[in-house]
Amino acid sequence: MRTRRFTRPALALAVSLAVAGPALLSAAAQAQPLTLSELASDRAIGQPEVVATFHGAMPTGVTVTQEGRIFVNFPRWGDDVPFTVAEVKGNQLTAYPNREINQPDDAKPGERFLSVQSVVADGQGRLWVLDTAAPGFAEPVKGGAKLVAIDLKTNKVVKTIVFPAEVIRSTTYVNDVRFDFRIGEAGVAYITDSSLSGTGGIIVVDLATGSAVRRLTGDRSTSPEKGFVPVVEGETLLQRHADGSTAPFSVASDGIALSPDGKTLYYSPLSSRYLYAISTALLRDPNVSEAQLSAAVQDLGEKGASDGLEADASGAVYAGDYERNSIRKREPGGEWRTIVHGPQILWPDTLSVGPDGYLYFTVNQLNRQPGFHAGKDLRQKPYALLRVRINAAPAPTR
Template sequence: MTTGIERRHLLGGAAGLFAASLTGFRPALAEPGTGPLELAVAARAPTTPTGLTLAPDGRMFLFMPRFDESTVFTAGEVFPDGRVVPYPDEAVNRPDPARANERLFHVPNGVVDARGRLWLLDAGLMASSGEPVPGAAKLVGLDLASNAITRTIPLQDVVTKTSSLNDLRVDARPGREVAYITDQGQDGAGALIAVDLASGRALRRLAGHVSTQSVEGILKIVDGRVLLKRKADGTTSPIQGGANGLALSPDGARLYYTPLMSRRLYAVETAALLDPARDDASVAETVRDLGEKGLTGGLAADSRDRVYLSLQEFGAIGRRDPDGRIEIIARDPNLVWPDTFWITPDGWLYLSAAQANRRPEHNGGVDRQQSPYGIFRMRIDAGPA
């Protein structure tokens, strides 16, 4: 086992300095088939890095939603020394309502698909609330060899005035080229979106269904504090969040998902989501309630159909087996708002610690986030789904 001191020497640079300052950093648990949790990189992101993906050659990308004007760029590439630079460049990251289909506005997540293409989900927002900029909600495909935009798929017809697109999964196996998106809704009224990437057809699904809606009365405690919206004058309001995390089963037949403010995990048949001949009532017949799983942000599934859970209340990583059993496989106080997972073909599970609960809107206008942001990883005994 690599010790914490050895890891710090291996990481070097800014990452090493960050590791040296970690509070009680340690391999908290050693479940069968997993390695210790370790710091992969200390990312000097300008603000909240909710999204994370890696290319087959190891290139890492972070995504920082444009919650406010402090978000100087929303998509970035991470270098081993912790630098995060605008991707594909600074100009594309400069929002412009007059060029809504050409610029990036609010990217909460992105994924590298099985064909090596990077897909960015742009919610089209200029802040954490407000109507999406007309024409700005979209999927953007990039070629990683040239760093050039090759596809733009509009999502204008499947967003609402209160939409907040959140997570993305792309299934690009032979004979299939589709994407799935969550809309958590600024008012907690969520939905799923299924996209045929070949044709660009997008369908809004399960809006109003219990499985995509924020649950009232949920108490969420993160980083030792009840999560609320807190204004500078001391007034508070509850957090709302509909359909949020996503994961695909290994065969692509089921989509796992959950609202941000819900303790339950759901699954739906992807064939139903994608079939334009089926109405929402017919799609809803394929939804399964898989039971409680804790309060989470991101999800991921591995090649053994186990679902990984970012347990934000506990600063932990959970894993749900196909039989419904859930176990904690890692825990550390530095996992502050664990969010997006990424599983590499060689068996590394990566996870971002986004610190979203430390944002100004949760702390009376005071920004308590601390850069650099930790990107963690651990060995698992499986590859991606």
């Protein structure tokens, strides 16, 4: 009888197969089909809490005062908007400061709220209302684009600044605003122009005189990113018309945040994944040319595609990420990390740091609007105001 000889590798393989054979057979027997819910899935990050829900119009802006009062706004983009600024009390909305001022009247453009895009508590006892005067993104009503300050103790309008005609173009859409009361007699406001069809820019307003100038108009940092193609909920985001034609999602400078010392302004186009920064001293200096200002812009790299921006007292910057259903935090050292992520974070819009150590943010399903789906409204009510604990205080304004 002939004896078969094995080499060492062959012998090792034979032994391992002999030992593993029953286990392999057992694993094969257990390989039964599973349901999707039993498979590994995308993990949620953070623990967001629901503060309020909205069953009517779609909200954009939110702000939280030093006393913990919460205000939101509803731009007139096509929804039925009974009032464009409201205070949130529990889960109830109250027109603010009253219903009359919330009734649009083109014959009184400087006295009524026509279409409010942003509300910001200034840390000095006032709520500021930024009125685009551009319902449905139309050309702004003449004399209607304005900043309105409301005293939070009396709930009365105490100041109205109608923007000078030279800073409000036919395509201007004033979007968000930040304040610094350490500058000048009464402070300064920085406002983004997030034009959908024209050029973006930063508007700088002297709050004492109401005078205003445009800076960085049409600069690459305030313009939609070239070749930008966002993907939201797995779908390329385009303007999709009923006739089948499409157009790019192209929106200029939108989110804005101010460093705690007031020396640096952060901003980003809505159609971009990049964060930019500029010295506020240069921005305010009339002797600095546009070319010099553009050269001084800092490109801080990719942060994700975001709508709102916010800063806290430690110097951290927060940004929504509407492509990833997330909110991200840029540490003072420059590192980004995700603090909230989950399937319910459907288009995080405006961010606001509250006095209670929470970051508040609206979630409004902006990408599901009819204009992106050939006239079909895919939004599912309610919209929501959420918050997540960040253990940080609001950036000071004085």
